[in-house]
Amino acid sequence: MSDTTDATTGTRRKNHTSVVAHIGRDIVRGNYAVGEILPREEEFVEQLEVGRGVVREALRVLASKGLVEARPKRGTQVLPTSNWQQLDPDILSWRLGEEVGAKFLRDLTDLRSMIEPAACVLAAERATDTELQLIRSLARELRHAEDDEPAFIEADMQFHRALFQAAHNDLLLQVSAGIEVGLRLSREVTVSMGHGHRIDAHLAVADAVSARSASRARRAMSELIDLSITDIAAVLGGAWSDMTD
Amino acid sequence: MSDTTDATTGTRRKNHTSVVAHIGRDIVRGNYAVGEILPREEEFVEQLEVGRGVVREALRVLASKGLVEARPKRGTQVLPTSNWQQLDPDILSWRLGEEVGAKFLRDLTDLRSMIEPAACVLAAERATDTELQLIRSLARELRHAEDDEPAFIEADMQFHRALFQAAHNDLLLQVSAGIEVGLRLSREVTVSMGHGHRIDAHLAVADAVSARSASRARRAMSELIDLSITDIAAVLGGAWSDMTD
DNA sequence: GATGTCAATATGTACGAGTAATCGACTCGG
DNA sequence: CCGAGTCGATTACTCGTACATATTGACATC
Missing domain, CATH: 1.20.120.530 (GntR ligand-binding domain-like)
Structure with a gap:
């Protein structure tokens, strides 16, 4: 049971790229609205069944693309679309x-x-x-x-x-x-x-x-x-x- | 001595953005040539005096910009400039x-x-x-x-x-x-x-x-x-x- | 000489603990 | 009644360690 196989609905698959894509898709497609606060890192950890490091690295990549901005206490917020690097x-x-x-x-x-x-x-x-x-x-x-x-x-x-x-x-x-x-x-x-x-x-x-x-x-x-x-x-x-x- | 202050020559300053900029600059300015293998993560850790997590997050961001590609055993290689997101x-x-x-x-x-x-x-x-x-x-x-x-x-x-x-x-x-x-x-x-x-x-x-x-x-x-x-x-x-x- | 095998190495992943920054509520003084 | 400062709680941030995994290059085998 490789567990890296993934249905279209898929959530599993433990590697970095997939976590970036998973959260990134949810943002780009509006599952998380602009201005909304994403779940805490720990919640992604249990939801996606990966380590905290993977989640953090994914969020850092998304932040570098202008999709989100993280702050202590408040959490990670979805930025307005004008900040997104839409040509990426x-x-x-x-x-x-x-x-x-x-x-x-x-x-x-x-x-x-x-x-x-x-x-x-x-x-x-x-x-x-x-x-x-x-x-x-x-x-x-x-x-x-x-x-x-x-x-x-x-x-x-x-x-x-x-x-x-x-x-x-x-x-x-x-x-x-x-x-x-x-x-x-x-x-x-x-x-x-x-x-x-x-x-x-x-x-x-x-x-x-x-x-x-x-x-x-x-x-x-x-x-x-x-x-x-x-x-x-x-x-x-x-x-x-x-x-x- | 806050240690977050940084001269122009500066290397210190412990936050994530600075580490990305530091390594990113060295790549973009040719201090690491195209095709070259970067120092191991552990070397950046002691050189920049930060944790491995910070180094890894930085390298992941640089990889997402097309500057580098990491592989086990070989290390992290500088990609050809045609892969760089030069408009970033x-x-x-x-x-x-x-x-x-x-x-x-x-x-x-x-x-x-x-x-x-x-x-x-x-x-x-x-x-x-x-x-x-x-x-x-x-x-x-x-x-x-x-x-x-x-x-x-x-x-x-x-x-x-x-x-x-x-x-x-x-x-x-x-x-x-x-x-x-x-x-x-x-x-x-x-x-x-x-x-x-x-x-x-x-x-x-x-x-x-x-x-x-x-x-x-x-x-x-x-x-x-x-x-x-x-x-x-x-x-x-x-x-x-x-x-x- | 081509192929398969194995060990070394660096990234990949996970977990745990502690720090620091931010926000919201609350208190105090005007 | 309102503004400024204080305090506590929450969350991201950093660090350290341990282990898993994949890739490479050398070696052995056929």
Whole structure:
């Protein structure tokens, strides 16, 4: 009985990462409201069946991400969302399966519109030949995986990552790491729209970057984002137009 | 002798944050090279004169920021910089006083060029009247603090923060938190250029946003960034043009 | 020469005890 | 009646010790 196995409902599993994820998820998903005081360390100890050290290390990590703040006597309080490092890949991944709201999707598309076309311009200017080769290769793979939903998503992520790596900008790469998880959240909402209609746009981006045409690359990526926006608007309907007007 | 007081050279001070900063600085500034194995936990214990729990909590936080990865028997290794969360305000702040390199400044200005003009557009569209009032107020304060170097920088930061808050985008706000620290690093380099010539550009931004003119706001912020780039190029000289060609 | 085994080592986990900081209630003086 | 200072209780914070576990590198075996 390994006891490290864990159902989806799971609470067990004794390692550090899982405790961070467990408490982190409960916070991000609102099981603990903003301003609320978390249970005492000792309560987590018995509830999760781990040592106090593990609980403390987990809370310290969450504090470093801006989710909580601990104080003697008062306890550990959930900070307002403005303090959360919302681009942190961990925090974003804890929302997977949550059906994110329209506000988040608008914020994400705003950010994508600022970042991704500009990143394509940099990629077109700075990519090495081997990087261009990789980008073309991943674009082909994308077309090939058209009928395999999870494989398509994975290929999409790799494509985006290769694009950002070709921009040769370390700060940008970190933003892209967050956007990548954001994309997964976005696709959870628009999954019913399929993804076949996005393949051509991906290929257009790959072509333009490969041709080192900065202007075409920017334009192609903008159109790709527009497709995402169209999908989101179709799924959300009024909740989306309320947000963008 | 409280022993919590700490000289600039300081090593003491027993609390958690300081230990994170101490080890974090040593990593970010290259005192521990990428790929290198850090001293064992026990060595940090005697070196920093703290308990093992504090050391472990610190290393866990650094691991969550992508700086290190711990493994039994091998020890704790410094990860390649591509894994670092380089936009994390903590990581950036640990570089203060380091005289950052041309590569970092180019990456930062790239990012600023993508983000800040677009953020001004959003601010012009979405800001509430009280937020516009705050922005104008901070711009005036900026002019008033012209001859006080540290006060000017603080006012500059508050101005930027108010601008990004007015964009009403949580993800963007986190990017701005990183950029803010990046700006401090940038100004450490260009401090010799003074800041008087940037005041008018700031006021132009405030005016355009206040007038809710998205296009003027975008343009004004772009020009403000261009001023920064000019200053950086003047200070760095060849090291900068090598980077941008 | 490839593979499996074993011991050494550093992190991982748990428990216990004591310190220090913070908050809330209470008391005292105005 | 109200404000300032005091006191006690609660909780996080720190430290120390002991043991478990996983990974590595060397050794032995086939």
